[in-house]
Amino acid sequence: MEFLAGGRAEVRITRADVGKRVSVRRRTGGGPGEAAFTDAVGVLTSWEQGVLSITRRSGECVRIEESSLVAAKVVPTRRPTTTPQGASRPFWMAPARRRVPAAGTRELQQVAARGWPAVETERLGEWTLRASGGFTRRANSVLPLGDPGLPLDEALERVERWYGDRGLPAVIVVATGRADTDEELAAELAGRGWRDEAHTRVLISALAPLADTAADTARVTLSREAGAQWLALYNRTGDAPTDQARAVLTGGPSVWFATVRGAEGGTAAIGRLVVDGRWAGFAALEVDPALRRQGLATLVMAALAERALDEGASAAYLQVEADNAGALAFYERLGFSDHHGYHYRRALPGGRD
Structure with missing residues (x-):
């Protein structure tokens, strides 16, 4: 792993790099039979109170004391080359880009x-x-x-x-x-x-093709926080989101909120992304009922997919209620396929029937 810059090791990351893929080297103590240094590569998911958290592609989270850092840098993303929507791709690129990830x-x-x-x-x-x-x-x-x-x-x-x-x-x-x-x-x-x-139903997909489904993703604003405009369209928190709701929405390894503004200044569409190693999770995709069937949901998915690719993810997942036929059809058109199902079991008052 090459960290040298001008002949010496440097720590070239800051707290502003949270959400980016990084490579770091740290001291381990170098006791008998122990390596003096160890390396870690993954998404820098937090940097708080002198401790860095790095999430590897496997989902493992590594916590590193800031004081132990010897060298660090942002890793350039090896993102697959995208093509305009509808354009043909080289034959050697298509299989890898569209392969559904294996997952337990x-x-x-x-x-x-x-x-x-x-x-x-x-x-x-x-x-x-x-x-x-x-x-x-x-x-x-x-x-x-x-x-x-x-x-x-x-x-x-x-x-x-x-x-x-x-x-x-x-x-x-x-x-x-x-x-x-x-x-x-x-x-x-x-x-x-x-x-x-x-x-x-839990659906999965290769991530890269999602970024090709819409071209004008500059219309989508991405933020680390669920702002007032985003929450205005999200329909599960009520009029005043609780602290618990905000904690859940903003929690996760690397979370992004997408917002599309309407022509009259309102919120036209939203979505939520969480990047965790190789996985990009999509949720809270909502479109203003008056603005549906204009490609806004696809636009949000494409913008979030681009963000996830930039952070080194390669696979996508999401969850859809089994009776939501419209959403299932939409995600199938985007290339998602069924992985497994789940449901909830609730204890009835008074115990057994």
């Missing part, structure tokens, strides 16, 4: 959880209990990624008590539809009277 269900569950992080979490074995004041099911449900460390009935009692203490319903998200999903847990919960709701 657990990987996607973990990435999605980091990309829509709960305000409060607690571990129960390999389960994670999540609460965020009731803002969205995803941030207020149990993520079960293995054994809870207790017999199931005891674990469920703990879950119900934990959520009850917070004035929230007990809800567990269950992945289905593949060999590596939670069909057995879904059956166990159904047998105990936990009601199913909000069936959802």
Whole structure:
């Protein structure tokens, strides 16, 4: 890894580079049998209180003390060359650009959880209990990624008590539809009277082709914050977004908010992106009902895809409710394909039916 500039190592990144792909070298102490330095490459996702967080393509987050830095630089993005919408591509480029990424269900569950992080979490074995004041099911449900460390009935009692203490319903998200999903847990919960709701599909795609779907992305404004104009069109926070809602929306490794202004100054379209290693997660895509069917949703997706490519991502994912036929058709036209499904199981008052 080459860090030398003018014959000496330099730290050539600052806090302004958060969100960029970087390469860093740090001291490790160099004890017996230990290398004196170690390197890390990934997206600089935060730099706070003297500690850098770097998210690798695998999703692993590395925390580095600022005082241990020896050298660092921004890594130029090796972005695939884009072509105008509708133009033909060289035959050697198309397969790699359009190949749907291989991914396990657990990987996607973990990435999605980091990309829509709960305000409060607690571990129960390999389960994670999540609460965020009731803002969205995803941030207020149990993520079960293995054994809870207790017999199931005891674990469920703990879950119900934990959520009850917070004035929230007990809800567990269950992945289905593949060999590596939670069909057995879904059956166990159904047998105990936990009601199913909000069936959802997880879709994935190669990222680079999304950036080619619209040309005039300069119309899209990208920001690190969900400003008043963005929130004006987002329909899930109510008139006054709570602190919990803002924390979830702005949480994640590297978050961007897209806004398109209308001709009369209002908000025409919005979207949210979170970049986590190789994955780019898309959410909160909304278009003013009076301005639909003008390509604004495609424009937002393309602008966010360009941003994600610049940060080194290569794969895209998103979540769509299974009964939203219009959205599913739209994303299919953009090149997304089905990966797995999930739904929520809610404990009914009074226990089993």
